Amino acid sequence: MFALANWQLQRGLNKAQRVASIAAASSRETFTLEQIKFYQGDIQDLPIVISGTLNRAHILLLDNQIHQGRPGFGVLGIANSDGQNVLVNFGWVAGKRVRTELPTVALPNTVSGALGRIVLPSNNPLITETATLDAEWPKVIQQIDMRFIEQVLQVKLEPFLLTLTENNNPQFVRKWQPVVMPPEKHYAYAVQWLGLGIAAFFVYFFALRNRLKKVSNEEHQ
Incomplete structure (x- = not known):
């Protein structure tokens, strides 16, 4: 329980740091892909603008995405901008x-001056990918594994x-929420686990003390 309290505390501190990072990134000017290549700092959450052509034939559907209690998919596609291929979350x-039965999704041929935020995806080892390297599209994926997606799209x-x-596209819901x-x-969870840990410690302490008293009394009889 004490370990869980510490874990929640560390997660809270990390989230607070992320919120501060987002606030700092929001105050910056909007970057282009070319500028991002030469940016020396942390690119997470930086505002970015992109224009390019889209690969309409190869659409990825990120599974298990919930919006207002309703299950759905995150729609991912590939944008090519000046020779750079970028994975884009359309919503x-x-x-x-x-x-x-998968939803019908239609991407435009191009994006022009589209505004977004940079997200650095991380793999969850507890998630098992179910998508295969076949020619079936759209393809449902369980997480954003950049290596796997590169293999699929070549x-x-x-x-x-x-x-x-x-x-600006009624087909998608776009609600950027980096910190859920x-x-x-x-x-609050850390305090709850800490309280439970302290309560369990005192229960153990008094139970052990009573047991030792009982053993001591039996030895003196």
Whole structure:
């Protein structure tokens, strides 16, 4: 329980640091892909603008994305801008009642001056990828594994995801939310685990003391 309290505390501190980083990034000017290549600092959450052509034939659907309690998919596509291939998150679409029936998604031919944020995806070792290297599209993926996506598409991708933030396409829901659970909630969980740990310690302490008393009395009889 004490370990869980410490874990929640560390998560809260990390979230607070991320919130501060987002606030700092929001105050910066909007970058282009060319500028990002020469940027020396942390690119996470930086605002970015992109123009380029889209690969409409190869669409990835990120599974298990929830919006207002409704299951759906994150729609991912590839934008080519001046020879750079970038994975773009176009937003959320609702899933069908029958899970095997995928939503119909149509991407435009190009994007022009599209605004977004840079996201550095991380692999979750507890998630098992179910997509295969076949010719079936759109392809449902379980997480954003850049290496796997490069294998599927046979292209070299920039090492980040561009999440579009402008809500100018009624086909998608675009609600950029980098921090789902605020730091304060993690701190509250840390206090709860700490309280339970202290309570368990005192229960153990008094139970052990009573047991030792009982043993001592039996020895003196």
